[in-house]
Amino acid sequence: MTTTKLETIANAAGFDAVGVAPAVRAPHADTFHEWLAAGCHASMDWMARDPERRCSPELVLPGARSVIALAMNYFVPEPVPPEDSAVRGEIARYARGRDYHNFIPKRLRKFDAALVAEGGQQRCFVDSGPLLERDFAVLAGIAWHGKSTMALHPKLGTWFLLAAVITTLEIEAGTPTSDHCGKCTRCIDACPTAAIVAPHKVDARRCISYWTIEHEGPLPEWIRPLLGDRIFGCDDCLDACPWNRFASASREASFAVRPASQWPLRDYLKLDDVGFRNLFEGSPIRRAGRQGFLRNVCTALGNVGTADELPALEQCAINGDAVVAEHAAWAAAQIRLRIS
Ligand code: SF4
Numbered sequence: 001m002t003t004t005k006l007e008t009i010a011n012a013a014g015f016d017a018v019g020v021a022p023a024v025r026a027p028h029a030d031t032f033h034e035w036l037a038a039g040c041h042a043s044m045d046w047m048a049r050d051p052e053r054r055c056s057p058e059l060v061l062p063g064a065r066s067v068i069a070l071a072m073n074y075f076v077p078e079p080v081p082p083e084d085s086a087v088r089g090e091i092a093r094y095a096r097g098r099d100y101h102n103f104i105p106k107r108l109r110k111f112d113a114a115l116v117a118e119g120g121q122q123r124c125f126v127d128s129g130p131l132l133e134r135d136f137a138v139l140a141g142i143a144w145h146g147k148s149t150m151a152l153h154p155k156l157g158t159w160f161l162l163a164a165v166i167t168t169l170e171i172e173a174g175t176p177t178s179d180h181c182g183k184c185t186r187c188i189d190a191c192p193t194a195a196i197v198a199p200h201k202v203d204a205r206r207c208i209s210y211w212t213i214e215h216e217g218p219l220p221e222w223i224r225p226l227l228g229d230r231i232f233g234c235d236d237c238l239d240a241c242p243w244n245r246f247a248s249a250s251r252e253a254s255f256a257v258r259p260a261s262q263w264p265l266r267d268y269l270k271l272d273d274v275g276f277r278n279l280f281e282g283s284p285i286r287r288a289g290r291q292g293f294l295r296n297v298c299t300a301l302g303n304v305g306t307a308d309e310l311p312a313l314e315q316c317a318i319n320g321d322a323v324v325a326e327h328a329a330w331a332a333a334q335i336r337l338r339i340s
C-alpha cells in the first residue's frame with residue numbers, strides 16, 4: 001500500500017495525520033518497565049497487566065509487520081464565558097465534548113476494512129490499547145516525545161488523540177521524528193504538583209489527571225488545594241507548550257463543547273445517579289462516576305467557591321454519600337476560613 005493511499009484512507013476516516021512504523025519492540029519498553037516497577041502508575045493496575053505485551057506488537061498480533069499511527073486533532077477553542085458570575089470549574093479540553101471512545105473505534109473499523117481488502121489482518125486501538133502508541137507515533141514520523149510525556153506534532157501541537165493499527169501488511173515505514181523540545185522546560189515549570197519528576201517522566205501519584213479521573217475514593221488532603229478549580233483532568237502542561245500556538249480547530253464536530261461541561265459548580269451538586277448519567281451520556285466524564293465527579297466538584301468549590309456555594313455544600317454534606325459528604329464538609333470549611 002502506498003503512503004498516498006494510506007493518507008487518503010486516514011483522511012476519509014477523519015484522521016489528521018498518519019504514519020507507519022515497523023512492528024519492532026517499542027524503544028521505551030525498558031523505561032516503561034522501570035516506571036511500573038517504581039509504582040509511578042499509582043492504582044492504575046491495568047497498566048501493569050502483561051506490560052511486555054504493551055511493548056511488542058508481535059505479542060498482540062502474531063505476524064505483525066507494521067504499526068500505523070493515526071492522529072486526530074481534538075482542539076476546540078475556549079468557549080465564550082457565560083455572562084453570569086457563578087463559579088465554574090475546569091475540564092480537560094478532550095473531555096468537554098463527546099467521548100472519543102464512542103466514535104473513533106467506528107472510524108478504525110473503516111480503516112481496518114480498507115486494509116483487509118489489501119490482504120492485511122489488523123488489531124486497532126485508541127488510547128486504551130495494549131500498546132505504547134506514542135513510541136510508534138515517533139517511529140512513524142508523525143510526532144516526537146515531549147518532556148511532558150505527551151506526543152507532539154509540529155502542526156497539531158499536543159491536542160490530538162492517537163490511535164494505532166497493528167497490521168500484518170509490510171508497509172514502508174516513515175522516518176522517526178527528531179526531538180524539537182530543545183531547552184524548553186515550560187511544561188515541567190507549569191505543572192502545579194511537580195508531577196513531571198524528570199523530562200519525559202510523569203509520576204501519576206502526583207498528577208491531577210490521575211486523581212480527578214482514575215482515582216476512586218476520597219482525595220488525600222495534600223492534593224485537594226492543588227486541584228484549584230479543576231474538576232476533570234488537567235491541561236496545564238499542555239497549555240504551557242509553545243508548540244500549541246499552531247493549533248487550529250478540529251474538523252470533528254463531536255469535540256464541540258457541551259453545555260453540560262459549563263454548569264455552575266454548585267448546580268452539579270444537585271445531580272443524583274440518574275441525573276449524572278443523563279447529563280454526561282456519551283461524555284468522558286462518566287468515567288469518573290457520580291461519586292468521583294462530585295468529589296472533584298466539592299474540592300474545587302473548597303478552593304474557589306464563595307459564600308454563595310455554602311448552602312449547596314452544607315446540603316451535600318448531610319445528604320451526599322460518605323465520600324461526597326466528607327468533601328462537601330471540607331469545602332464548606334475552606335470557604336468559611338476564606339471569608340472569615
Ligand atoms: S496533567 Fe497537570 S498535574 Fe499532570 S503532569 Fe500535566 S500539569 Fe502536571
Ligand code: SF4
Nearest residue numbers: 146147181184187241
Ligand atoms: S512545553 Fe517545551 S519541553 Fe514541554 S513538551 Fe512543549 S516544547 Fe517540549
